[in-house]
Amino acid sequence: MNRVFLFLPLAIFLVLGVYFGLGLREDPSAIPSQMIDRPLPVFDLPGIADGEPGLASTDLAGHVSLLNVFGSWCPPCEIEHPMLMQISRSGRVPIYGVDWRDRPGDGAVWLARHGNPYQRAGDDAQGRVAIDLGITGAPESFLVDREGRVRFHHVGIIDETVWRDVLLPRIEALEAE
Amino acid sequence: MIAELGQFALILAFVVALFQSVAIFAGLRTGDAVVHGFARTGAIAQFVLVLAAFACLTALFAMSDFTALVVAENSHTDKPFLYKLTGVWGNHEGSMLLWVLILTAYTAALAWSAKPVEARLISLTFAVQSLITAAFTAFLLFTSNPFARLWPGPENGQDLNPLLQDPGLASHPPMLYAGYVGFSITFSFALAALIDGRVDARWARIVRPWALAAWTFLTIGIALGASWAYYELGWGGWWAWDPVENASLMPWLAGTAFIHSLRVMEKRDTLKAWSILLALLTFALSMAGTFLVRSGVLTSVHAFAVDPERGVFILAILIALIGGSLLIYGLRAGLLKPTGVFSAISRESTLLINNLVLVVACGLVFFGTFYPLFITTVSDETVTIGAPFYNNTFNPFIGALLVLVPISGLLAWKRGRLMPVLKDLAPAAIAALAGGLAAFWIADRGLLAGALGTALAIWIALGVLIDLAKRFKLFQIEFKASLARAARLPLGIWGMAVAHFGVAVVVFAITGVSAWKQETSAFLMPGQHLDIRQLTLTLDDVEQIEGPNYVAERGYLTARRDQQVVSNLTAERRLYPVRGMATTESAIHARLTGDIYVTIGQPNPDRGWPVFVYIYPFAIWLWIGSGILGLGGLLSISDRGRRALAVRKQPREAQARPEPAE
Numbered sequence: 078m079n080r081v082f083l084f085l086p087l088a089i090f091l092v093l094g095v096y097f098g099l100g101l102r103e104d105p106s107a108i109p110s111q112m113i114d115r116p117l118p119v120f121d122l123p124g125i126a127d128g129e130p131g132l133a134s135t136d137l138a139g140h141v142s143l144l145n146v147f148g149s150w151c152p153p154c155e156i157e158h159p160m161l162m163q164i165s166r167s168g169r170v171p172i173y174g175v176d177w178r179d180r181p182g183d184g185a186v187w188l189a190r191h192g193n194p195y196q197r198a199g200d201d202a203q204g205r206v207a208i209d210l211g212i213t214g215a216p217e218s219f220l221v222d223r224e225g226r227v228r229f230h231h232v233g234i235i236d237e238t239v240w241r242d243v244l245l246p247r248i249e250a251l252e253a254e
Numbered sequence: 255m256i257a258e259l260g261q262f263a264l265i266l267a268f269v270v271a272l273f274q275s276v277a278i279f280a281g282l283r284t285g286d287a288v289v290h291g292f293a294r295t296g297a298i299a300q301f302v303l304v305l306a307a308f309a310c311l312t313a314l315f316a317m318s319d320f321t322a323l324v325v326a327e328n329s330h331t332d333k334p335f336l337y338k339l340t341g342v343w344g345n346h347e348g349s350m351l352l353w354v355l356i357l358t359a360y361t362a363a364l365a366w367s368a369k370p371v372e373a374r375l376i377s378l379t380f381a382v383q384s385l386i387t388a389a390f391t392a393f394l395l396f397t398s399n400p401f402a403r404l405w406p407g408p409e410n411g412q413d414l415n416p417l418l419q420d421p422g423l424a425s426h427p428p429m430l431y432a433g434y435v436g437f438s439i440t441f442s443f444a445l446a447a448l449i450d451g452r453v454d455a456r457w458a459r460i461v462r463p464w465a466l467a468a469w470t471f472l473t474i475g476i477a478l479g480a481s482w483a484y485y486e487l488g489w490g491g492w493w494a495w496d497p498v499e500n501a502s503l504m505p506w507l508a509g510t511a512f513i514h515s516l517r518v519m520e521k522r523d524t525l526k527a528w529s530i531l532l533a534l535l536t537f538a539l540s541m542a543g544t545f546l547v548r549s550g551v552l553t554s555v556h557a558f559a560v561d562p563e564r565g566v567f568i569l570a571i572l573i574a575l576i577g578g579s580l581l582i583y584g585l586r587a588g589l590l591k592p593t594g595v596f597s598a599i600s601r602e603s604t605l606l607i608n609n610l611v612l613v614v615a616c617g618l619v620f621f622g623t624f625y626p627l628f629i630t631t632v633s634d635e636t637v638t639i640g641a642p643f644y645n646n647t648f649n650p651f652i653g654a655l656l657v658l659v660p661i662s663g664l665l666a667w668k669r670g671r672l673m674p675v676l677k678d679l680a681p682a683a684i685a686a687l688a689g690g691l692a693a694f695w696i697a698d699r700g701l702l703a704g705a706l707g708t709a710l711a712i713w714i715a716l717g718v719l720i721d722l723a724k725r726f727k728l729f730q731i732e733f734k735a736s737l738a739r740a741a742r743l744p745l746g747i748w749g750m751a752v753a754h755f756g757v758a759v760v761v762f763a764i765t766g767v768s769a770w771k772q773e774t775s776a777f778l779m780p781g782q783h784l785d786i787r788q789l790t791l792t793l794d795d796v797e798q799i800e801g802p803n804y805v806a807e808r809g810y811l812t813a814r815r816d817q818q819v820v821s822n823l824t825a826e827r828r829l830y831p832v833r834g835m836a837t838t839e840s841a842i843h844a845r846l847t848g849d850i851y852v853t854i855g856q857p858n859p860d861r862g863w864p865v866f867v868y869i870y871p872f873a874i875w876l877w878i879g880s881g882i883l884g885l886g887g888l889l890s891i892s893d894r895g896r897r898a899l900a901v902r903k904q905p906r907e908a909q910a911r912p913e914p915a916e
Binding site (some may be wrong): 080083084086087089091094096097153186188189190192195 | 494525529534535538569572573576577580583584585587588607628775838851855856864
């Protein structure tokens, strides 16, 4: 009995190992989005602070745009943020933000501190819009065409490479349509 | 050329480590004495080779050679020279190289110092240590090569993340790594003891300084990390329970349990299998801490997809090392029979409680860190576990444990009596009660947490002092005689007292910073002011300034109390154009009674600058207390122990040993 007991740490560790292995195999960016080629869900979110404009799905119509889901609680968003600022400054494509599941005011404070790359940002405190968009974690981003349809879904951080090799060519293609 | 030289040195280090490990394991079977000599030389060779590789990488950064990929991605010609150097470990590849460098430095230190240890034990230890080195140099070479080239090299680099351009980064990762990696030595010793099938008080004596050194480095490293977060991140948080912080806390908790159980083992020759398990666990958590965080599995599942190959490699190493060691533990730990017995009321039993509570607390942190990841893996839900979880589970556990600290110190080994101890501690209990009540009434908000924290801090601090006074027989015998007793007191006891006193200081500081903090914020135009407590803060002026690789807005503020100027503060908001990142440089007026902490944000043309003001009572004592903790560790390391290592010959225990001795 006692001898068996000594293998307990190993057993616990193996269970954990299997679960980490599973977590590793899971490649979130490989999950096909159900949203592709479908119109954006209809939403009208309030602004992230009093007096700030909100974000409605109609705001994204008429031009190609990048919709980015973020949260002040999300460390990878902080890593992604400088790239968004760079895109925003380049003026290549308008960026809209969905502030996902933040406590009231936190999103605004976060943007005040790190800079605001968004044309408009909406407060999705309940996460309703995120559910409609099929978000599995932040940050995630969508390319939306002129008709307001989702054309591309990027899961994870937008960095230099993603921007240059993945998003920019697609934006050019969408604009040429 | 330099990059290729570094590459070459690293490959050689890998080959030496691998060869050494295999040779020792094989050599021990045949009982070849040459193996023992090679173990030492090989250890030093590994260190020299990795040091050479590290020097090459440093040179690449110093010369801003942008044909080296890491340099191009993490440096810039305009960056201050100091940060070019610290940039060496401000990125994944470089920090992994630093990790391996410290690992081999420990191995080399062991080779220098471990003369008196039995040849078989030390050789086995070197074999395990080299195996670890081989695994991680392989990881570097195959998935995170710091010497990868970039042709053609760009004109300039992408600069280091400005958050990392801080003196805190210069010292914090090396310190933390020295802590994490230090536990590799105790891990290797534990595994060697298991393979050998024998462990005793002498083993505990050999391992203790290594465990204490690692623990001290880790303590200081965590404190530096917390202070970096406090000063640099600009939101005044010193601890946020985020995965990276938890990753350093878990080995610290396990390591703290380990150094306490080692004490029992050295004194009383019991808790053997348990101590060995803690040694394995502590380094397992250290590795998991460094690598799961580094690979990104923790902060986000997403980051993993960026480079799954790296993740698979790391996971394979972790499973082989941790799983392998736990397998050996399962097979061999049954051989480790304790000889000491102890009753329910004794110092041993309080230390056992200490161990159990620390391990449970460690488990809680583990759960809080990994559960959200687990949920995202098995379902589409996301959960976040934050401070409330830890406040309700971790804090009460640790609080209850800390109540035991003074009692444990006064209880006798083997069989103690509780009543005399409680009588001795009565003054501390009364003072704690009075202090708690006072805190309850005086503090702005009658917070229970504040009162409890204050009472706990007073209880521990006075308890430690009473313990010391008893050992000196202070006021019972002549003062001079007491002094003489104090001078004769073993350094280990001093170390314990000082460290526990440090705990009291840290508890008090945490109470102040978290229970009594105040914050406010407002948009201010120059000339406007805001009020917090009895203070009035005026934004006098904001000016644009230009730094070496950034531009900044600098806000000048004055804090006044009753029209009297308390402090002049300058807070900055810096923009680093190369990365397009902004950082806040907080203005902190630190006093012993508390900090005034001010940051400014991005201005709004109509409303002015957002000014955030925090009052953190007793914040400075966090760092002072951590320093005292570290000092306690240092004192204990210096204790040579009653049994000098070199002279004592250990009688062989009658135990089943499958292999012949050398």
